[in-house]
Amino acid sequence: MSTKNIMIVGVGGQGTLLASRILGNAVIKEGYDVKVSEVHGMSQRGGSVVTYVKFGDKVNSPIVGKGEADIILAFELLEAYRALPYLKKGGKMIINDQQIDPMPVITGVVEYPADIGNKLSALCDCTVTDALALAQEAGNTKAVNVVLIGVMAKNTEIPYDVWVETIKETVPARFLEANLKAFDLGYGI
Amino acid sequence: MAKKLLLGNAAVARGAWEAGVRVVSSYPGTPSTEITENMVQYDDVFVEWAPNEKVAAEVAIGASIAGGRAMTCCKHVGLNVMADPIFTVSYIGSNGGLVICVADDPGMHSSQNEQDSRHYAKAAKMLMLEPADSSECKEYTKKAFELSEKYDVPCFIRLSTRVSHSQSLVELCDKDDVELKPYEKNIAKHVMMPGNAIKRHVVVEERHRALVELAEDCEFNTVEDNGSDIGVITSGISDMYARDALGDKVNYLKLGMVYPLPEKLIKDFAAKCNKVYVIEELDPFIEEHCKAMGVDVIGKDVFTLLGEYTPAMIAKAVLGEDAKEYNEVNEALPNRPPVMCAGCPHRGTFYVLKKLGLTVSGDIGCYTLGAVAPLASVDTTICMGASVSAAHGMAKARGEEFNKKLVSVIGDSTFMHSGITGLIDIVYNKGNNTVIILDNSITGMTGHQDNPTTGKTIRGEATKQVDLLKLCQAVGIDHVVVADPFDVKNFEKIVKAEVERDEPSVIIAQRPCALLKTVKYSGRCEITDKCKKCKICMKLGCPAISVRDGAVVIDATQCNGCGLCTNVCPFGAIEKRD
Numbered sequence: 001m002s003t004k005n006i007m008i009v010g011v012g013g014q015g016t017l018l019a020s021r022i023l024g025n026a027v028i029k030e031g032y033d034v035k036v037s038e039v040h041g042m043s044q045r046g047g048s049v050v051t052y053v054k055f056g057d058k059v060n061s062p063i064v065g066k067g068e069a070d071i072i073l074a075f076e077l078l079e080a081y082r083a084l085p086y087l088k089k090g091g092k093m094i095i096n097d098q099q100i101d102p103m104p105v106i107t108g109v110v111e112y113p114a115d116i117g118n119k120l121s122a123l124c125d126c127t128v129t130d131a132l133a134l135a136q137e138a139g140n141t142k143a144v145n146v147v148l149i150g151v152m153a154k155n156t157e158i159p160y161d162v163w164v165e166t167i168k169e170t171v172p173a174r175f176l177e178a179n180l181k182a183f184d185l186g187y188g189i
Numbered sequence: 190m191a192k193k194l195l196l197g198n199a200a201v202a203r204g205a206w207e208a209g210v211r212v213v214s215s216y217p218g219t220p221s222t223e224i225t226e227n228m229v230q231y232d233d234v235f236v237e238w239a240p241n242e243k244v245a246a247e248v249a250i251g252a253s254i255a256g257g258r259a260m261t262c263c264k265h266v267g268l269n270v271m272a273d274p275i276f277t278v279s280y281i282g283s284n285g286g287l288v289i290c291v292a293d294d295p296g297m298h299s300s301q302n303e304q305d306s307r308h309y310a311k312a313a314k315m316l317m318l319e320p321a322d323s324s325e326c327k328e329y330t331k332k333a334f335e336l337s338e339k340y341d342v343p344c345f346i347r348l349s350t351r352v353s354h355s356q357s358l359v360e361l362c363d364k365d366d367v368e369l370k371p372y373e374k375n376i377a378k379h380v381m382m383p384g385n386a387i388k389r390h391v392v393v394e395e396r397h398r399a400l401v402e403l404a405e406d407c408e409f410n411t412v413e414d415n416g417s418d419i420g421v422i423t424s425g426i427s428d429m430y431a432r433d434a435l436g437d438k439v440n441y442l443k444l445g446m447v448y449p450l451p452e453k454l455i456k457d458f459a460a461k462c463n464k465v466y467v468i469e470e471l472d473p474f475i476e477e478h479c480k481a482m483g484v485d486v487i488g489k490d491v492f493t494l495l496g497e498y499t500p501a502m503i504a505k506a507v508l509g510e511d512a513k514e515y516n517e518v519n520e521a522l523p524n525r526p527p528v529m530c531a532g533c534p535h536r537g538t539f540y541v542l543k544k545l546g547l548t549v550s551g552d553i554g555c556y557t558l559g560a561v562a563p564l565a566s567v568d569t570t571i572c573m574g575a576s577v578s579a580a581h582g583m584a585k586a587r588g589e590e591f592n593k594k595l596v597s598v599i600g601d602s603t604f605m606h607s608g609i610t611g612l613i614d615i616v617y618n619k620g621n622n623t624v625i626i627l628d629n630s631i632t633g634m635t636g637h638q639d640n641p642t643t644g645k646t647i648r649g650e651a652t653k654q655v656d657l658l659k660l661c662q663a664v665g666i667d668h669v670v671v672a673d674p675f676d677v678k679n680f681e682k683i684v685k686a687e688v689e690r691d692e693p694s695v696i697i698a699q700r701p702c703a704l705l706k707t708v709k710y711s712g713r714c715e716i717t718d719k720c721k722k723c724k725i726c727m728k729l730g731c732p733a734i735s736v737r738d739g740a741v742v743i744d745a746t747q748c749n750g751c752g753l754c755t756n757v758c759p760f761g762a763i764e765k766r767d
Contacts, residue, residue: 012527024194024356034194035322036356039298045558046732047527060432062322062355065501067513082522085515100747102525106735107563107727110523123516132746141746 001032003056005064006152009083010075011100012046015145018170019073020051022149026158026166027055037062046103048079073152075131075144076100077116084120093126094151096144127151127189134185140175143182150186160187195359197352200323201262201290202227203359204330206234209367211257211285214239214248216606217635218264219299220353221292225262226638229648233364238638238647241573241606246271246289250278253287253343254379256370258334262290265306266572270607272309275343277381279313280389282341282396284370286334292348295470296497299634301553301570303495305471310345310448314397317345317448318409319425323357329409329445331365338370340403342396347447349470351426351497401449409445412458416440419507420462422455422475422486427468427498434500435507450478459484466491466507470498529558531733532703532710532751534629537674538598539564540729540757541681547594547688550583552576552608554600555633555702563730567598574599574607581611581620589621593688597624602632602640605655609664615693616665623687623694626657627674630701637705661695668694675700677756703751712750712767716741719762726754726763 006023010016017038024036032055039049052064066085072093074080080095087093097117105112113119117128131147138147146167153163163183171179195203201224205213213236215225228236239245245261252259263271268291275289291309294300310317316336320329326348333344377385404410415437423431424444431441442458444450459465459479467476467488476488491506492498504510529536539559542549543566551557551567552575560567571579576597584592599608604626615622632638639645644654661669668690672683680698687694701708714733720741726734733747734754743754743763755763 011525013530021356028192028194028358033358034356036194037351038196038354038356039350045527045530045555046525048525059357061426061429061500062351062357063430063499065499065512067515078522078525081518084518087516089514089516101732101735101744102523103528103562103730103732104523104526106732107730108736109562110521113520113522 001056003054003059005069005088006053006071006073007064007069007083007086008051008053008073008075009079010049011079012049014049014075015142016049016051016075019145019149020053022146022166022170023053025170026162027053029162029166030158032056033059035059035062048082050083071152071155073148075148078102078112080120081113081116084123087124091124092155093120093124094148094155095120095126095128096131096148097128098132129186129189131186135182138178138182138185140178140182143175143179146171146179146182147186150183151189153183154187154189192358192360194356195323196223196354196356197320197323197326197348198223198354199227200326200359201330201346201348203361204327205260205288205334206231207327207362207364208286208331208334209258209365210234210260210334211369212249212252212259213237213261214245215262216240216242216245216267217632217638218267219635220294220350221262221264221267221290221348222635222638223353224290225647236647238640240641242267242270243273246274249287250274250281253283253285254281254372255285256372257285258367259285260288260290263292264300265291265293265304266300266302267291268306268309270573275309276313278343279315280381280386280393281379283337283343284372286337287343288330288333288337288346289343290330290346290348292350292353293471294350296350298350301572303471305474306347307447307474308472314393315345315448316340316342316400316446317347318445319347319447320352320445321425321428322352322355323359325445326352327359332409336403340396340400342400347425349426397449401452404446404449404451405453407446407451410451410454411443411445413441414461418463420458420465421507422458422465422467422479424469424475427470430498430500431468431503434503438508444475447475450475452482455479455484456482459486468492468498468503526561527558528561528730528732529555530703531731531747532749534674534698534700534702535559535627536564536729536731537677537680537700537753538625538627538698539566541674541677541684542566542596543728544681545684547596548583548591550576550580550595550597552599552603553634554603556598556600556627559598561730563728573603574611577608577611577622577624578614580622581615581618584620584622592621595622596684596688597622598627599624600633601626601628601630601642601657604657605641609660612661612666612695613664620693621691623690623696625696625698628657628697628699631705633702637702657697666693666695668692669697670694671697671699673700674698675751675753675756703749710750712765713745713748714743714750714752714754714763715766716743717762717764719760721760721762723759726758729754729757
């Protein structure tokens, strides 16, 4: 199989690393070669965070370039918009309908771009989801990442059971029930 | 054996364990930190956080001389700190295999410069291997211990952020059965005074010739001949980028051993190609070597000296291929720079320093973010520990009037690392500086590592805790005050009094990092109808507080109820709710 490129973008602290680990471990179960590229350190302090997950028969470079992402999983609207150039023509964007103001917006230097969801819908195939509401419904507001993994899972060829098994192996036991529910709510969209 | 998805850093740790490493000593530094953190899972290895990289390297050197395999890990700038022992241990060599693992940070994801550590291998005449993915990280690390012992040379493993922080599949093996080598007193080899070192330098040069021979046959230097008239010389992550960009359209010489370089192998490879490119991030290290031996290569004429490379950049430079089509964003987007977290104890300190209009000599840690708007109070950041010593220099250059508006800020871990020596200089040479130690009870920036002031080892075991107050008193600071930076009124009063003082002083700003599990803020802060929209709370630069439609609002999902904003509001308009 030619390499599939998935990009996960968000704001430091939103749980994008756990999402990339679940995804990475799920594709291994399917027997693919895989590379996951994370960024630690300064970029995690509420800054933009980008993670790449690539899988296929043989993966070389761990990074995804402009016009190369098959799927972009965006945890925040502005970060989704920022990542648009990386989406392959015909690729799919899955977006969490959440606005987190960056410091230049908070201090009033610039304005948060208006109407990002509609702008992106006009430019590419995208699904905008209120993952926070679904995570609340699942019983844990921190499970936003697993809701989004659920939405994405539906758009891959990896079977449902493999995802569930991977979540069971990756998520701590005390959070498991809420996370499995969160996955199902995302998967059901 | 099972294959597992591992970070490059975790794979280095696994390789060291499989190679029978006995002692690992490091100081944290992004992107190298997780190597040493991952050693903790191996109960049969002694692992520690040292106060700084120099100490860490010396611990590893001692373990090696004593006959055990040993490793120290650091980021590129950490290698500068340990350079002193490293240059001399090159003369001493290794008894137990000695590996120095250094992670460069092209693109400066979390660093203050973009130096290329390969120059150290050349300058210290040591061996350097450079893996390109996690599998190679493990394999090369194991080999590094073996080569270190075989050639009596300490061996560098060079990583970069993309190798350290990418996960890929690694085949796990059992631990090798490696005996502790005998320790023998050997003054001529282990005591580096001139008479001995003169003789050891001869050995180093002989060893270097043997290492050049090794490079010609090293299994990590590989050629892939695709019958092209274009050749590329790669190493580390640039090899992975090149394979994606160029596929089988070029021939490859991949150098897994980046110092010394194989002269014959490079010449033979180049002779079969019309054009040879050297693809290496940062400095033209391999390129200059090729040119010095008369091999005509193309390097930094077409590739940048700055930042990280990408496959698209390489495809364009070598094949003239354009990047893939993509959608542009047709409006300017707000940046999202990193910020201090909600509840960060440093916010209170910088709010006061900004309010008092002080010059702030800064340091390396989360609190470097005190330079970012709206707090924007940090004036300088150079390297670990420099906040203290550089402020002493500033005061001596500009005089007492300037000094009365000047403070240093340094974290607890950074103070242990190299701030204490600067403080001793101030006491000894009659400085009157005020130093604020930002004691948040942890090494924060690199992701919560314990240090000598936390009372816990890397394994979480209780240990003696360095008492910052007594330490400062012991070096001769007569005025040491402990204060809570969230009690802003009192903190402001103390800072004012201490900078005015005609003697050196230390303020220990004590409040733990809000992300520590032991910190349990609860409830959240809310703006009440007493708000006069003065926006003083906005000066805190808290990510939870913003202005929406002219009104100040606090985002409930971001606020952790730390309560700092309730302390700065002049109208008592912010209330904490459960």
